[in-house]
Amino acid sequence: MLALSSSTALADDVEVLHWWTSGGEAAALNVLKEDLAEQGIGWFDMPVAGGGGEGAMTALRARVTAGNAPTAVQMLGFDIIDWANEGVLGNLDEVAMAEGWDAVVPEALQFFSKHEGHWIAAPVNVHSTNWVWMNKSALADTGLAEPTNWEELVAVLDAMKENGITPLGHGGQAWQDATLFDSVVLSLGDDFYKTTMIDLNMDALGGEKMVQAFERMATLRSYVDDNFSGRDWNLASTMVLNGTAGMQIMGDWAKGEFLRAGKVPGEDFVCIRFPGTQGAVTFNSDQFVMFDVDHGKDAQKAMAAAVMNPVFQSAFNVVKGSVPARTDVSNADFDACGQKGMADLADAGSNGRLFGSMAHGHSVPASVKNAIYDVVTAHFNGEYDAQTAASELVNAVESAM
Ligand code: GAL
Numbered sequence: 001m002l003a004l005s006s007s008t009a010l011a012d013d014v015e016v017l018h019w020w021t022s023g024g025e026a027a028a029l030n031v032l033k034e035d036l037a038e039q040g041i042g043w044f045d046m047p048v049a050g051g052g053g054e055g056a057m058t059a060l061r062a063r064v065t066a067g068n069a070p071t072a073v074q075m076l077g078f079d080i081i082d083w084a085n086e087g088v089l090g091n092l093d094e095v096a097m098a099e100g101w102d103a104v105v106p107e108a109l110q111f112f113s114k115h116e117g118h119w120i121a122a123p124v125n126v127h128s129t130n131w132v133w134m135n136k137s138a139l140a141d142t143g144l145a146e147p148t149n150w151e152e153l154v155a156v157l158d159a160m161k162e163n164g165i166t167p168l169g170h171g172g173q174a175w176q177d178a179t180l181f182d183s184v185v186l187s188l189g190d191d192f193y194k195t196t197m198i199d200l201n202m203d204a205l206g207g208e209k210m211v212q213a214f215e216r217m218a219t220l221r222s223y224v225d226d227n228f229s230g231r232d233w234n235l236a237s238t239m240v241l242n243g244t245a246g247m248q249i250m251g252d253w254a255k256g257e258f259l260r261a262g263k264v265p266g267e268d269f270v271c272i273r274f275p276g277t278q279g280a281v282t283f284n285s286d287q288f289v290m291f292d293v294d295h296g297k298d299a300q301k302a303m304a305a306a307v308m309n310p311v312f313q314s315a316f317n318v319v320k321g322s323v324p325a326r327t328d329v330s331n332a333d334f335d336a337c338g339q340k341g342m343a344d345l346a347d348a349g350s351n352g353r354l355f356g357s358m359a360h361g362h363s364v365p366a367s368v369k370n371a372i373y374d375v376v377t378a379h380f381n382g383e384y385d386a387q388t389a390a391s392e393l394v395n396a397v398e399s400a401m
Contacts, residue, residue, distance in 0.1 A: 122307040127283065128357070133237070160246035172230055359373075
């Protein structure tokens with residue numbers, strides 16, 4: 001099937017490998033497909049299900065090893081750097097220069113979109129992971145206000161439990177556990193996040209504060225339902241939108257699911273920053289990376305230009321739940337959560353409070369990320385107590401470096 005799609009791809013087509021298979025993600029992808037179709041660029045779809053993209057990255061490795069790279073690939077952060085270092089990516093300088101990307105793409109994104117000064121990827125969005133999505137009436141039923149710190153969050157979770165719903169909608173998959181971990185670590189301080197998740201300081205990784213982070217993870221674990229293991233993230237979003245769960249701690253792709261179900265921010269659901277992380281942002285950006293292929297270079301350039309078009313960036317991100325990857329796009333078409341996301345991103349950027357998401361490949365290379373995943377998940381599933389988890393984290397990170 002893979003061979004079929006690539007062998008039938010024409011010069012004016014793009015074969016796109018991605019993991020946008022949930023309802024909200026597919027709706028956003030359609031915005032892109034339709035935009036390209038209007039320009040006469042055909043689309044060969046290569047979806048690989050699995051939130052966070054681990055499955056997609058495994059499929060990509062197999063394709064490249066077989067000498068059959070797709071023309072365009074959805075990719076995150078350090079994965080882009082890894083592939084660039086292998087020398088197998090195309091060069092987008094021509095279109096980037098002609099369209100002035102240098103001036104409009106935030107520095108934090110350019111770090112990943114450029115390799116040795118050359119553009120190798122077109123960023124389509126900026127997501128962030130330190131969000132909480134709450135069912136508005138489930139929150140109202142608690143009689144409590146939107147939580148602003150850890151203690152208030154726990155109080156809301158307790159009250160939801162008393163009200164007979166699952167307080168925390170969650171799917172037990174390593175990347176989802178790690179997404180919670182992004183927020184929990186950040187809630188213990190910007191410096192703590194930076195020192196541990198970016199600088200990989202061993203003392204901090206194994207220190208008292210990390211023990212506290214794991215204790216918080218265990219507390220969160222106590223609010224998930226018995227069937228959480230292996231559940232896809234979008235099913236956890238569905239639990240929140242139909243009120244069987246009170247909240248989900250997840251990146252803003254969750255909003256794509258709520259919107260797709262016709263839910264309205266502020267009326268049906270509430271978006272807040274994970275309590276204790278207000279003003280800071282852990283971001284990830286989906287970028288389209290173009291491989292150095294024999295055929296289809298023109299289509300690649302056209303796709304890159306289409307992805308970076310400001311009108312498209314607004315239309316796409318309104319549906320996806322993310323915010324534009326360029327600084328010059330109006331927020332007029334975005335809902336209240338999207339407008340907050342755009343303002344938070346700009347503020348965090350100018351206040352030195354913008355950090356790459358560990359869980360979504362923007363703080364450390366994949367090898368280290370996977371080592372952190374293993375420990376976080378083992379602890380979340382009760383294999384380690386908090387103290388052991390902190391020491392295992394040091395061991396895991398040390399051996400992955
Ligand atoms: C993230 C990606 C998002 C969304 C999410 C769940 O890594 O950046 O676009 O797709 O995974 O699949």
